[in-house]
Amino acid sequence: MKYYSTIIALLLLCDISYAQGKDAKIDGVKSIATVSYDVHPSGTVAKPLILRTYVPDPGLEDAVLGNHGKGAPASKYSPGAGKDVSGDRQPIDGIPAAIAVNHAKELSYVWDTTECRLLYAWKDGFLDMTPYWGAGDRGSRKGFGYVPKLDGVLTHMTKGYHPIHINGKPVGIPKYLGHSRKNNLPTFRWSANNSVISTAITPISKSDGGSLRVEYRAEGDTKLSYHGSGDQEQLAPNHLVVTIQPDPAVAQFSKKKEKEFKGVTVERGEHLFTAYSCATCHSVDGGKNHGPTMLGLFGSKRAFGDEEVIADDAYLYESIINPNAKIAPGYQANFMPKFPMSKEEINSLVLYIKSIKKIHD
């Protein structure tokens, strides 16, 4: 229920040009066939890119993620005060331990090592890693959650409990064993109910993308049956193949509209303070950190050698646009990066910093 209201961003309008442009770039990189580190990483149809990262939760049912720990809001805690304060910290959507695979624009999918199953698939793109890896000036994290965004069009989302039955019984707690990459294609191995099962997922070419084939094979005389969506073909008691076509219904999940801020406001400044993770270095409760605390900063006297400066609007503005202009004693120069913010944004941030006069609780 909680995450239907916060469906993760799904970019319906995606720029697919990078997927084609990537090959040219690959030639310039010695010994590497796929590009995993670009903020728009990509594989090829024959050699998919296998990426381990946090991945978005596009709105999966609880039943799909039943083997995960159950997150919950927790009391807000002030490290400065050393106690809980009013309010809760809310969890966000994301899948922690999945494997994301990209066959260029034909197919991307997420296979999860906790549930040992395919979670969802999409086409015409892969992941935008910018929220996690940052863009351009690498080294500066941006955003709060670090969950990448889906690029492309969602074509399949799994439902309900695990679709495989083993010797007539539903999968108990599955355990991920590992995967092999023979012929560059991943085959995931997992165990459940004392049986070892392998799963291989491949794109079905000659479609307009998003169609896929899931092959399940069990070791020994284990009998497998399938109870999920798609067309299935039982090749042997321990061997079955499922074909899944794009589901137009799941593509309807639309991007949650991010709140838009206009003008110069404290609220916008607070949003920026969080979005740029300013609190990584600047506490709001007097706590010591890599940078000075924001608590009571505005209007305070700052000593620089023999010079005393009042931390006024101009001081705060300068410290944001040119962090090295004045380095408070005890702190390092060349530490704080310059952030790409508009004048309105910087002025909003200044307003917010001015508002931090006492511990918020």
Place this chain on the structure above:
Amino acid sequence: MTNHYLPALLGCVLGLIAHPAHAYLKVETIPLPEGTPPEIGGLAFDPDGNLYAATRRNDIFVAKPTADPNGFDWKLFASGFHNGLGIEAPAPGHIVVTQMAEITEAIDTDGDGTADTYNNLSNEIGLSGNYHETNGLCPDGDGGYFIAAGTASHNGPTFWHTLGKYSKTGRRGRNYSAVQWKGWVMHYKDGTLTPYAKGFRMHNGIFRDSKGRLWCGDNQGDFRATSPLYLVEKGNFYGHPSSLVWDKDFPKDKDPLNTPQDKLDEMRTHATVLIPFIEMNRSCSEPAEIPANFGVFPGQLIIADNNGTRITRIMLDEVGGKLQGSCTHFINGSGLRTGNNRLEWSPDGKQLYVGQTVRGWGKPSEGIQRLTYAGKTPFDVEQIKLTKTGFELATTLAIAKIADAKITVTSFHYQDSHKYGGGKLDQKQISVTKVANTGDKTFTIGLDSLQAGKVYHINVKNLNAKDGSKLHNENFYYTANQLH
């Protein structure tokens, strides 16, 4: 964008040109394949001398080191690692990697130079969805591994769906342990993961020395007044309370975060060496031991600074059967970049490879550098021993005239608390009653008073070697947990 890179580029160029005349270590920069963001999570040599470099974005490259720092022919060995920050290579073509969600073994079974089999050794260390839960590993000397699992940061969230059990009590705190086994050192062997020690904040890097002792640093922050070096022993608690939420012996009805500080102080094991945050090491990462044939300071521990252009040298001392000791710089600048995350010696012990990453902490300054002993012994303090009345210092070269030395000693202590970091408390200058040679390379410092639980800052000025060399380091910090 360009102006972000200029200082880093300039730094590289300057680093390559000239080092100060007194530099006893040569610093070289090793490029990675073109285009690869050089965020180095981990470094490891296999028994054949191949160097594996784990980048934080998915990949593991391998190359045979060459004398020419620009001659490394990197090949992609394996991929599919989420923040692989710990790596060991027990055999050629066989690596063990700690990554966010898993301890993974990757093996090249067909000998084509690329891993084709990936095994999940354990995924029992949970993952909350936070970005901060660092990982690292070292061999246990018996076919298993010790794993350091760092806590999460309140600057990042957790997920509605976590890997492993979630605790909302554990989710509270500045640095927190919302899932098992964050803030712990774990032991892995033959498919079984067992808790080993607890109470860590961000022990980014773990190391077992040639005597079989297990070490890790930690990062100044909540419940860490300054950066410590810990001797990790089974069952011990190291002071950060969040991990206790997963301790079966900690009362279920008690909240670890509400444990009074004096109770935490009583429960915890002290740092072997307290390392001043500003002066020495802002963010301790991996420790290492200087090999016998490196050329200088054999057998001493060093610990990298992830947040400074420095590596700290540790001088251990045994008092009352317990280890404590002092620290100074092993290298401070001289072309070394910041972001120093992992330390790995070449198999011949002649070169120290340093893996660097800073993502999110300061400006980009990342990649691989290697340090080689330049051949001229620096005039430096090699050992500091506590005596009944003060300290005895041993230098690397014969001392010219001890009477010329100007020595000041200051004492202070640290107090951990829920607040981030802590200053030097009760700073006091201690009267130096006597300075005298006890050999051509040793001298004693007599003090007016000595007190357990203090850090002694020894500042040595105006001391020269017989060969005219000036003292390389002037400042030393001795942690006196115990007195004789």
